[in-house]
Amino acid sequence: MGQQTIAMLRFGVIWSSLAGVLAVALPVVTQAVADEPSSAAKESILVDANFPSGNVMVDAIVGDTVTLHQDLRDTAGDWFYWHFRVRGAAGRTLRFCFRDSNPIGTRGPAASFDGGLTWSWLGTNAVKGKTFTCAFPAASSEARLCFGIPYLESNLKGFLKRHQRDPRLKVETLCKTPKGRRVELLRLGRLDGKAKECVVLTCRHHACEMMASYSLEGIMEAVLAGDEGRGLREQVELFVVPFMDKDGVEEGDQGKNRKPHDHNRDYDGESRYASVRAVRKLISGRLGQRQIALALDMHCPHIRGPRNEVIYFVGGPEEENWARVGALGKVLEAVQRGPLQYRANDNLPFGQAWNNQQGPPRSFGRWTAVQPNVRIGTTIEIPYANVGETTVTPENARAFGHDLVRAMAKCFLPATGSAP
Ligand SMILES: [Zn+2]
Helix, strand or coil, X not given: CCXXXXXXXXCCCCHHHHHHHHHHHHHHCCEEEEXXXXXXXXXXXXEEXXXXXXXXXXXXXECCEEEEECCCCCECCCCCCCEEEEECCCCCEXXXXXXXXXXXXXXXXXXXXXXXXXXXXXXXXXXXXXXXXXXXXXXXXEEEEECCCCCCHHHHXXXXXXXXXXXXXXXXXXXXXXXXXXXXXXXXECCCCCCCEEEEEEECCCCCCCHHHHHHHHHHHHHXXXXXXXXXXXXXXXXXXXXXXXXXXXXXXXXCCECCCCHHHCCCCCCCCHHHHXXXXXXXXXXXXXXXXXXXXXXXXXXXXXXXXXXXXXXCCCHHHHHHHHHHHHHHHHHCCCCCCCCHHHCECCXXXXXXXXXXXXXXXXXXXXXCCEEEEEEEECCCCEECCEECCHHHHHHHHHHHHHHHHHXXXXXXXXXX
């Protein structure tokens, strides 16, 4: 039994007497183990979240059925991120029943049977309501199941290692998090300080929005090594903060709607979060005298539904800025080649749907839109699991990043196109 085991549930004669106690006790359980006296040959099933980006609350394991729910922590209201590890299930088929809201996305859960290295969607055939079924391969000693396909610091480290000898990439530290983690600031492209145009990219203001990170990685790989990025890497300097809420990403927080407000509602007054303070200083201080062609914050939308299965830019009330976003979007629509299709008509103008935040600018997109050295300040939403009929994968999300680079090159390089 693991040293981290908090509860051991021995189902059988004591189950009914325990049930009343468990209903109260289990919300604090992060790992549960089931021994099945009736089938001694079967291994104990362990379900836990004790690894980077893990998130689950196990309510019960009875036979082949695991009842669980996502760990909301300091989230105001409900959200849908979860990510757990299963051991002792090799060769078995288990049912996972979510106790509370339905946190299963439009392509079912994502699964990894090699300890989190490679992932695929289980698909909707595995799903019924808020329950899904997973058959664990006989050789899988450790599986991971997640709402989406995780992207955390270890993924970024892999990317940086692949490009570590590239002179057009520099890794700096933006700041430290409250828990002592490093928030990376990457500089890419023309690094001698003479680039006429800069681009600032941020991601994971909302910790759980992992699929956007693959598109960000696609942008970076195209800028460093792709044909479509050649002009940008020679003439533009990019500043990239891959994890605005690094603690939240690594600890498996929802991040969205964190109390008292989340990282993307922290751009007004005195910022609460060190990374937000540092980004504001970067844009208005270090880059204060330079031209920022684009300040783009990359997100994933809500779990499912009409607004959440398309890629779109989010508008603010500044009409000129929004017109420039629209022009960039038109170019993107024209130059894109990847499987994830963006349509400029899907953009969300200010005042529509959820996009009606009143008062002073509090989000990165709204705040950057009113900075004097920023030409386009905005937010892009990239769905977790499907764009129209197309299933989102790490590969095609990266390809969308390449498409964004095509659009930036066309819009921001005077030699190849006109500025929007
Ligand atoms: Zn978001």
